[in-house]
Amino acid sequence: MNSGNLKKRAESNESNDYLHSNVKDFSPIKLKPSIKGYLWGGTRLITEYNKETSLEKAAESWELSAHPDGESIVSEGVFKGLTLREYIERNGVSCLGSKCGVKKDFPILIKLIDAKENLSVQVHPDDEYALREKNEYGKTEMWYVIDCEPGAYIYFGLNKKVTKKELMQGINRERLTDLLNKVYVKKGDVFFIFPGTIHAIGSGILICEIQQNSNITYRVYDYGRKDSNGNARELHIKNALDVINLERTEINFENTEKALVSCKYFTAQKLDFCKTVNLNCDIKSFRSIIVLNGKGNLAVNGKSVDFKKGDSIFVPAQNGSINITGDGEGILTYI
Ligand code: ZN
Numbered sequence: 001m002n003s004g005n006l007k008k009r010a011e012s013n014e015s016n017d018y019l020h021s022n023v024k025d026f027s028p029i030k031l032k033p034s035i036k037g038y039l040w041g042g043t044r045l046i047t048e049y050n051k052e053t054s055l056e057k058a059a060e061s062w063e064l065s066a067h068p069d070g071e072s073i074v075s076e077g078v079f080k081g082l083t084l085r086e087y088i089e090r091n092g093v094s095c096l097g098s099k100c101g102v103k104k105d106f107p108i109l110i111k112l113i114d115a116k117e118n119l120s121v122q123v124h125p126d127d128e129y130a131l132r133e134k135n136e137y138g139k140t141e142m143w144y145v146i147d148c149e150p151g152a153y154i155y156f157g158l159n160k161k162v163t164k165k166e167l168m169q170g171i172n173r174e175r176l177t178d179l180l181n182k183v184y185v186k187k188g189d190v191f192f193i194f195p196g197t198i199h200a201i202g203s204g205i206l207i208c209e210i211q212q213n214s215n216i217t218y219r220v221y222d223y224g225r226k227d228s229n230g231n232a233r234e235l236h237i238k239n240a241l242d243v244i245n246l247e248r249t250e251i252n253f254e255n256t257e258k259a260l261v262s263c264k265y266f267t268a269q270k271l272d273f274c275k276t277v278n279l280n281c282d283i284k285s286f287r288s289i290i291v292l293n294g295k296g297n298l299a300v301n302g303k304s305v306d307f308k309k310g311d312s313i314f315v316p317a318q319n320g321s322i323n324i325t326g327d328g329e330g331i332l333t334y335i
Helices: 003-014 084-091 127-134 164-172 237-243
Strands: 029-032 034-036 060-064 108-115 121-123 141-148 153-158 180-184 189-193 199-201 205-212 218-221 253-255 259-262 267-272 277-281 287-300 303-308 312-315 320-334
Touching: 029 303, 060 287, 060 312, 108 287, 108 320, 121 237, 127 237, 141 259, 141 267, 153 189, 164 237, 189 259, 205 320, 218 237, 277 287
Parallel strands: none
Antiparallel strands: 029 312, 034 060, 060 108, 108 205, 121 199, 121 218, 141 189, 141 205, 153 180, 153 199, 189 253, 259 267, 267 320, 277 320, 287 303, 287 312, 287 320
């Protein structure tokens, strides 16, 4: 965040007595993402998903994030301008729900990813390794393919059992992808990536990624690419070899209308707003809704927010019945 924004926030906070009181407010909020302009990104998040940025490219938008590397900001209402972490401090952990209070940090991170070019081949650690090495969570992630170009593919795990030596030979000879499952994707596909599974998002794919709140990636192979200064990006081979699962990977993927994934870290579900949708927001967890298409209105406890394509809505826990009307689709996530 730039200093101008900080100043603006301080000023608006000063003029807002609400923020100095201890009163909590569990109204639904809309969040503005942190945008990442990584080199492999495209412009679709800006042109089609209404993301505001001064960057030329928007590779990722961190739509629900309390991660210090890129926090979401409350975009309207009494908490406007607060980061998600500040909002949680203000409202107390009960706004996250009883399943979240015991965790070290905010549990998940939701991103939109526009891969115009290939992402590097990479792997993420599990909780045990990540907490030991970096005092951060490991990374289990789920991909929902929002859109893709014809012929687009991902790399998903190993196509046979290998030794560390064979893996290193693959990397050194720039033949690593020969050892990987190449999976052609289509709109609506869902992939669940366990820690230790070597993977890469290929070019021409737009994804909604739901993951643990972690930013630990070990880059294994970058297709021999160099930047405009002739420099290759850093690889993290030692850490990667520590965590890569060397067994053949069973490809898990679904192309489904509704259920996406339920794991010990989160549950994700597809929402269709063509008709009125009623959801329950219990005391166990908040609800996150990412709007993939269309527009509508979300009402809860007499408070409501309008939404459109690309919006991220956070409904604090224990709100009871959520009523969504409109026309479109989205992804619901809770813990
Ligand atoms: Zn990943």
